Amino acid sequence: MPEGHTLHRLADDLTATFAGHAVRSSSPQGRFAAEAARLDGRVLEGAEAYGKHLFVSFADVPSVVHVHLGLYGSFVISPGTAHPVVGQVRWRLESEATADLRGPNACELLAPPEVDVIMSRLGPDPLRADADPDLAWHRIHRSDTPIAALLMDQKVLAGVGNVYRAEVLFRHEVAPMTAGRRLTRRRWTAMWDDLCALMRVGVERGRIDTVRPEHEPEAMGRPPRADDHGGEVYVYRREGMPCLVCGTAIRRRDVAGRNLFWCPSCQRRH
Known part of the structure; x- marks a missing residue:
């Protein structure tokens, strides 16, 4: 299972690549289709990690996408767009680059109180400035x-x-x-x-x-x-x-x- 540094690096890369851009959001696999459609064309505000959890936020969308990669998940960013879909892509983001999420334990759109529940279950994260x-x-x-x-x-x-x-x-x-x-x-x-x-x-x-x-x-x-x-x-x-x-x-x-x-x-x- 990826450790916390992997999620923080991924959050930094997603923010650097997509933040401030309207992104195309889709679910080639279909398991995240309704949620991806709600986010399609929205401006991605940023991504942050807490422990082994990733949270991606969008402008004018009160909910955030929660991702937990688990043992087999991966979230790969590739330059360019119009890449053929390879494997079971749960969630795809496209702007000037493409990010494909495959095999996560969790990929869900959560309201702020639901995010708070996840956060409340976690101990301090050594990579966060707010860690105690x-x-x-x-x-x-x-x-x-x-x-x-x-x-x-x-x-x-x-x-x-x-x-x-x-x-x-x-x-x-x-x-x-x-x-x-x-x-x-x-x-x-x-x-x-x-x-x-x-x-x-x-x-x-x-x-x-x-x-x-x-x-x-x-x-x-x-x-x-x-x-x-x-x-x-x-x-x-x-x-x-x-x-x-x-x-x-x-x-x-x-x-x-x-x-x-x-x-x-x-x-x-x-």
């Missing part, structure tokens, strides 16, 4: 749930997914099964600040990079990571490979329904 890390801390420090599961809970923290949770825990030497209540306020603040910085890099580069300069391929004399997820990471999808810091074999286990990767030597802190 104290809201996440209040839930974390009272919980016996492992911190590795709490970081994936969108009610606690919005936008953090499997890669960022594994990497931030490694970078701060936190054992993944540590109960939330055993995390100190100081360490949580450091983790939050790190997530803010790492996810901003993700928005800029369009990929997740988490290794420090001294552990980059050039510095260590090692080949770059070869993985379809891209980016240089410490532990994610590196099971059985040597830790870049201590050389211990990286381990994997299931936590909160997803594969978690960690270094049993570096991550002993409770």
Whole structure:
């Protein structure tokens, strides 16, 4: 599932491409046809992300389009128009460019109160200026749930997914099964600040990079990571490979329904 940086980058790209323009709106697949017709010819005002949710607004339309990509969704912007429809396109936007949404978990036109309901269910998003890390801390420090599961809970923290949770825990030497209540306020603040910085890099580069300069391929004399997820990471999808810091074999286990990767030597802190 795309993590929060992907949605924020997508919101920026949609705004840069379509904001201020009257756009043609359609649903080649037909599952969003009535809603797309209501938006056809309207001026797109902008798009914003909150966690893994995307919201697209139009001038003179009180409702907004809510998109959640889920595991298999994609929203691809291509230059030019009149592109043939390829695959099941739920929603197409056209102006001087074309944006095709395929396979989302959600694509719906929502009134403001319905948007508020979604927002109220989400924890703070490290990529938003209005985020309050104290809201996440209040839930974390009272919980016996492992911190590795709490970081994936969108009610606690919005936008953090499997890669960022594994990497931030490694970078701060936190054992993944540590109960939330055993995390100190100081360490949580450091983790939050790190997530803010790492996810901003993700928005800029369009990929997740988490290794420090001294552990980059050039510095260590090692080949770059070869993985379809891209980016240089410490532990994610590196099971059985040597830790870049201590050389211990990286381990994997299931936590909160997803594969978690960690270094049993570096991550002993409770």
